[in-house]
Amino acid sequence: MSRSDLEQAVTSLAGVGDAMAAKLSRLRIERIADLLFHLPLRYQDRTRITPIATLRAGQEAVVDGEVCAADVIKGRRRSLLVRLKDGSGILSLRFFHFSPAQQQQFAPGVHVRCFGEARAGATGLEIYHPEYRLLRQEDAPVEDHLTPIYPTTEGLTQPRLRGLIAQALKALEEAPHTLPDGIPDALRERFRLPELHACLGYLHEPPPDADLERLASGTHPTQRRLALEELLAHQLSLRQVRLRIQTDGAPPLTSGRGLQARFLTQLPFALTGAQRRVLDEIARDLETATPMLRLVQGDVGSGKTVVAAMAALQAIAGDCQAAMMAPTELLAEQHFRNLREWFAPLGIEVGWLSGKLKGKARLDTKAAIADGRVQMAVGTHALFQDDVHFKRLGLAIVDEQHRFGVHQRLALRQKGEAGGLTPHQLVMTATPIPRTLAMSAYADLDLSVIDELPPGRTPVQTVAVPDERRPEVVTRIRHACGEGRQAYWVCTLIEESEALQCQAAEATRDALTETLPELAVGLIHGRMKPAEKAEVMDAFKAGELDLLVATTVIEVGVDVPNASLMIIENPERLGLSQLHQLRGRVGRGGTESFCVLLYHPPLSAHSRERLGVMRETTDGFRIAEKDLELRGPGEVLGTRQTGLAQMKIADLERDKDLLDRVSPLAKALLEEAPDASEILIRRWLGEEAGRYGQV
Template sequence: MTSASGFLHSLPMRQLRGVGPALAEKLAKLGINTVEDLLFLLPRQYEDRSQITPFGALIPGMTTLAEGEVKLADIALGRRRALLVRLRDHTGGLTLRFYHFRQSQKESYRPGLRVRVFGEVRLGPLGPEMVHPEVEFLSEETASPESGLTATLTPIYPLVDGLTQRRLRELMARALPLLDQTDALVDVLPARSSGGWTLADALRYVHAPPLDSDRRRLLAGEHPAQQRLAFEELVAHQLSLLQRRQRQRQWPAPACTDSAQLSEQFLHQLPFQLTHGQQTVLHEIRHDLQQPTPMLRLVQGDVGSGKTVVAALAACPVLAAGYQVAIMAPTEILAEQHRQRFQSWFEPLGIPVGWLAGKVTGKARQTQLNSIASGECRLVTGTHALFQDSVQFARLGLVIIDEQHRFGVEQRLALTRRGLASGFAPHQLIMTATPIPRTLAMSAYGDLDTSVIQGLPPGRQPIQTVVLPATRRDDLITRIAHHVASGQQVYWVCTLIEDNEQIQAQAAEVAADLLRESLPHLAIGLIHGQLKAADKAAIMAAFASGQIAVLVATTVIEVGVDVPNASLMVIENPERLGLSQLHQLRGRVGRGSAASFCVLLYQTPLSGLGRERLQILRDSQDGFVIAEKDLSLRGPGEVLGTRQTGDISFRMADLLRDQHLLEPARVLAEHLMRDNARLEQALLQRWVAEKDHYATV
């Protein structure tokens, strides 16, 4: 009897000819335990090994197959010890160079032997050479010109140590004929939704494309056979998100019906009116909080759209119902700012605000932990410290996560577990000021409902963005002196491509020294990730109070920092950052009544792509437009961050290339989940190696 996925799903690799215990163990490291697993190890690259290039026609940079007779094998003792093998054919010579070799390898290259090699050609001291090519020793039987040449393009597979491309291709050649048998695989997609390609035909094609294939489309992943597989993979991914969401909804959650008293008191003390966009999102949140199932909502809002006050109002019905609220931020600077803001809002209403971060230690920490565990602390702000096992909540009803892209799935799960300890799941409100293109949101956050705060609060100033070469630095410093003389403050942001706090700190220190030397009459502050938390908080407080005129900073100030009197920002080396990150940084100004400016100080020469990216930022202040451009220029991994894309890695699909498939994939996933559990499981088993515990995130 076949499984729901066909008999290949349950056929162990050990039953494929040539697979013993040792090879099976190596394959298992690639996640290949069955023949179906092997068939879904999909190539992303191809090579043409259908013809031999004469040595005389070799050109540096080409990757090709060549064949010749061994003339000499010797060890060269230059700067790096190397094995050099000289080959000849009727048109010229080729050198093989090996830096990692054994004596027995040298001895295997006996003069007179014929070898076939595949690799990239480069220009060496003696003419064309290949470094560490693939080598095949030819016997009398295999030495004919046509022997061993492929009739198809040659696929390149992902490898693990001790497993060669040749061995994988041999195994695939034995597995592919099994697709001809009845019930080999369950074909989930109807032919009309997959371009007429069956699953078996698509697999045969991608593992052995004919030599006359359109290689441009094939290498781009755009061939109909690849698109057939990409669509099925996207359907499986959407199914996994829908399943995760379904399991989350199975937990009971506290139904918080707002008596409106606390919310009205909160609104009464605000010195401003909510925007229409904020009111719309609040209505959606309140509806979710009244349900006995967990709210799972992502709130997107451009820089300065007023997400924090929406989060505070979301907390009101939960607090009024007697439950606890936890607010988590990715950095201590932002968490500290949330604490100050929530204290100013809630402590006048009789609700003290707790605080838990890495710098809270000793007796103060234990006191805070006891207060959270007893339920006395009803509202707590903090950083990653809220994830720790030592933190136990009495009645956690709502988790608010700021800047979700800084956290991974595991961390969302950790706070959910805190609530489950008291018998119900907390509601989740996830906020981001990094607008996420819709196609990306469907893949990274497809298990969440999404709200967008449209529009900005009254009084937000448009920011004029100026692009300047670094050669104009002196003019800019003169401009800063005039700007500060008018009563305004300045950010000077230092960026480096290396993700290294120490190097970033050094760059910021150099910039601060230069500004102190050029502007000795001004108070210049310096903040970076290597400072102690208390020092960072003190510097930010001094800047917020106006004691510091110019704050030199690394990208540690990217999110959440709010100083209305700062109306000029200088960003050094903007060509090294993504557009969305630059937009985030720019959003630190334009928060007061004064005209605001952002100067992008780039290094020359600037590439064409770099110029295009900075022009996009100059032309638009719409975060969603910028995010779409960022996605097309840098791809989803850079836009979302590795914590998120680590959860959505694909074997065949590509979120940017295959955007057009996402909507129909979602529709089909919903249909399968509703009407066909057997096919649903077949797809998930085939494509999604998802950890079970993610289901409750």
């Protein structure tokens, strides 16, 4: 066999044509080797025959017997009923879908071996649509290993999938060298890892005495080896990306202290110790000729925007431009207003670019960015469109980065490369990322944490209230606004449709306006024009509106210190991190603040647990850990937007203890067997390997 046998397309296997290949492709199976890594969900024990007399309802079992009758029963549903005896008792097999040929197979006296779940039926115990085969002799051997049940897709049966995987296992047995282990023997021994081929053989064909409990929980040593290898491949891929980016030259930004000092003197507040520590880490990175790759995490209200502004000033003082990208028009526009206000006294021009900016205004802004007049560009995804050119981009700042796709972030980096430089990258998030995710999804980034809130921030008290107590909540708003404070009412809908969300928000605004005629009620949602949204936010900030009804568009970046009450309708429909972000819109001033979670009963146990976490803590990192546990990494990070390659076997919550072994193993592998990393990346990321993490 040639070295590439297991790398061949699945169509080289017996019985796999284009139609079958298309079905396998839906399971991310393209090559023969992919079949080996398509692991069972669970197992059935078909290694022993169960006497009919000992069968119990709900039990899955293998039964051997002789056909004593086979009749078509005409009832509400026509069925074929086959009666089977084994000397200890009689069992019925019932088929609702059958052919005349199938009926003829079950002639009296024929020996049948079948497998299925016994259930109570009209004739006693019955098995519906069992898997079966006709036996030529009564003593045919049973299975010698547990039977795997695989994830499958429409039109692909378990027996067919098992047959294909059996072919792949045979190919591996005949030519083991075609699937290299990927982790050299010396490293495997040092890290106490079982051998790859033995793990695959065991998982596809476990012995009858295998520990089913550990296999079911994903904690069997063979599964742990594969989970570790998958996490390792992801980390190696990110480390490679980092090394590749860091071979490019970046502008060393060594000046900036004077400009930063002038900026700080005009701020009405002092930086916290945590902000100063993070700024020192950023400054050291920016002073080198190697591109900075740094992720700054800071809980809601910890002051990340000021940190970003200080980093931008270091770039501007070094004769470079800085760009800041945010995921929503509302947040981008708020950053633009803040930065313009802060930078105007310093003589720095801040430009604004969004998809809604049209005509001459857009052309003028693009020209000013291209010739360098705009030293600080702020915007949405419009910043990285092909027709936007920078004169000398030295720093790319991405806010709420998990909302952006990989290619979007890569495009902003390439804006600098066009000028012969790779810009430094500063990535910010107010969604605290659990350590497990940071170690796996962001292994290419250095991590800074702003773990201190500015003085004067008051903890927000959170209560959960059923929606039948809505009148009490409205009274609470009347009372708070009557004392000169302001409130938010956030509408959430289970539908993804923005139009429906806006309708719900409009209906809520109308109802509250009618119930609270003495209050000025405003409305903001995603379908309003940027100018309209800005006008509403300005009115709310200026105190002209008492109550702001909004969709989740206000989740990030909105800062109104006088707002002390937040009502979140249907909070059970949102993730913990999103609820935490919304709650962070209040408690920004010195007044005691409250968040009311107005839920629709009855709550599931899962929803009760989530709302309980919100009541118990305001610690964003604790909330993020719980969010990861309850929703999984894809939901927490927004996998579909981020380009984070989905795990096939590893589970970041279950396998988080493995991450402590992954980092030293990745380091050792890159130092001692660098070629092996390519094998692992190709095996686990396949075609995604080239683009995963290229940011």
